[in-house]
Amino acid sequence: MAAASLIKAPIGQNPRLACQAPGRSRGSVRCSLSSVVGGRSEWLSSCAVLSSKVAALGPHSVNGHASPAPAPSPAPAPEGTVLDLIPVSSLTGGAKKNLPVPLRIADLSPAPMHGSELRVAYQGVPGAYSEKAAGKAYPACDAIPCDQFEVAFQAVELWIADRAVLPVENSLGGSIHRNYDLLLRHRLHIVGEVQLPVHHCLLALPGVRKESITRVISHPQALAQCEHTITRMGLNVVREAFDDTAGAAEYIATNGLRDTAAIASSRAAELYGMEVLADGIQDDSGNVTRFVMLAREPIVPRTDRPFKTSIVFAHDKEGTSVLFKVLSAFAFRDISLTKIESRPHRHRPIRLVDDANRGTAKHFEYMFYIDFQASLAEPRAQNALAEVQEFTSFLRVLGSYPMDMTPMTAGSSSTVASSDS
Numbered sequence: 001m002a003a004a005s006l007i008k009a010p011i012g013q014n015p016r017l018a019c020q021a022p023g024r025s026r027g028s029v030r031c032s033l034s035s036v037v038g039g040r041s042e043w044l045s046s047c048a049v050l051s052s053k054v055a056a057l058g059p060h061s062v063n064g065h066a067s068p069a070p071a072p073s074p075a076p077a078p079e080g081t082v083l084d085l086i087p088v089s090s091l092t093g094g095a096k097k098n099l100p101v102p103l104r105i106a107d108l109s110p111a112p113m114h115g116s117e118l119r120v121a122y123q124g125v126p127g128a129y130s131e132k133a134a135g136k137a138y139p140a141c142d143a144i145p146c147d148q149f150e151v152a153f154q155a156v157e158l159w160i161a162d163r164a165v166l167p168v169e170n171s172l173g174g175s176i177h178r179n180y181d182l183l184l185r186h187r188l189h190i191v192g193e194v195q196l197p198v199h200h201c202l203l204a205l206p207g208v209r210k211e212s213i214t215r216v217i218s219h220p221q222a223l224a225q226c227e228h229t230i231t232r233m234g235l236n237v238v239r240e241a242f243d244d245t246a247g248a249a250e251y252i253a254t255n256g257l258r259d260t261a262a263i264a265s266s267r268a269a270e271l272y273g274m275e276v277l278a279d280g281i282q283d284d285s286g287n288v289t290r291f292v293m294l295a296r297e298p299i300v301p302r303t304d305r306p307f308k309t310s311i312v313f314a315h316d317k318e319g320t321s322v323l324f325k326v327l328s329a330f331a332f333r334d335i336s337l338t339k340i341e342s343r344p345h346r347h348r349p350i351r352l353v354d355d356a357n358r359g360t361a362k363h364f365e366y367m368f369y370i371d372f373q374a375s376l377a378e379p380r381a382q383n384a385l386a387e388v389q390e391f392t393s394f395l396r397v398l399g400s401y402p403m404d405m406t407p408m409t410a411g412s413s414s415t416v417a418s419s420d421s
């Protein structure tokens, strides 16, 4: 992929949740990104800050999506007024409206809302693959577009959304590292996974011919997934990264760009009045992206269907030798791993070896992410984790959730791999 420059996504027809600089909020959620970085106590206090910001927004909807957290509070009655003396049951009509509504069991339950009421945050604008993944994970949900992955996490934390559906890996482009980092920085739980066949199209404004295109814009993952096909098509183009695939199509349409094409879905073509110049341009017809479903509460792990468990761990002294020990804890119990990923440890970026090691070499410390095929309800998984805990200085279970068992044929999109909806 050619070096990519990031185009600032325009604020187009699609309202979406956005992170904005303080003081620039226009009906969207403002959030302090730096405040959510750090340890647990920092995280908790930052939640309080973010929650109070949402409360300060009042009972209005956010980009058209009602937020239940800051419910309209009744005007407080002055102490010792007549309201204190009248039994509630004897009040009718308007007077009753001013009294607090009793909490119901449903208000206390962390269980998700059902059916069309479930609000699901995704990154991108309508027509993005993430929107389709949200619909596959939670049919008939109210899908909430967010301009960044971080915003989707915060939308769930702040009760603006009930779930987030975010991509973590693709069969051609590999891992979406940003979401691995965010999983660690936030306290959401993985409650399901969904695999989506991704079928890319080359879109341009109506009447534009391939020969007049000098630039192709899209999400970096989509550019990577179509890299060879675009080259093979003989297009003499620069490739530039954009926030999301559908956003790239929208940008071309909004600005009337006749020298630029977007890699996006056929649904994005319909939504933004674009023409499909080429269909199925992903380098492999079996191109699949795996998304995870995130919630504020974990689901109860079960053993009556195939489950997957995702963990992240680190060790502050032994470095990568701990990896060998951890892998053996799973191997001895016949537990298969489906994914292993490493990310640099933020707070220990580079360590110079000391004199005793007589070297000048530098190395990084890593956080390791592992997905294994077992439910946390299984004793073998519990025993493996108990052993892993002995070897590691940090261990967190990101979630134990039903596996998406959809057969991976291009175009298939039937299974919902979640037991929480």
Ligand SMILES: O=C(O)C(=O)C[C@]1(C(=O)O)C=C[C@@H](O)C=C1
Residues within 6 Å of the ligand: 123, 124, 127, 128, 129, 130, 131, 167, 170, 176, 198, 219, 221, 222, 243, 244, 245, 246, 289
């Ligand atoms: O840009 C989009 O349409 C997205 O939903 C994002 C995304 C990704 O992040 O990988 C999702 C699926 C495809 O792999 C390409 C892009």
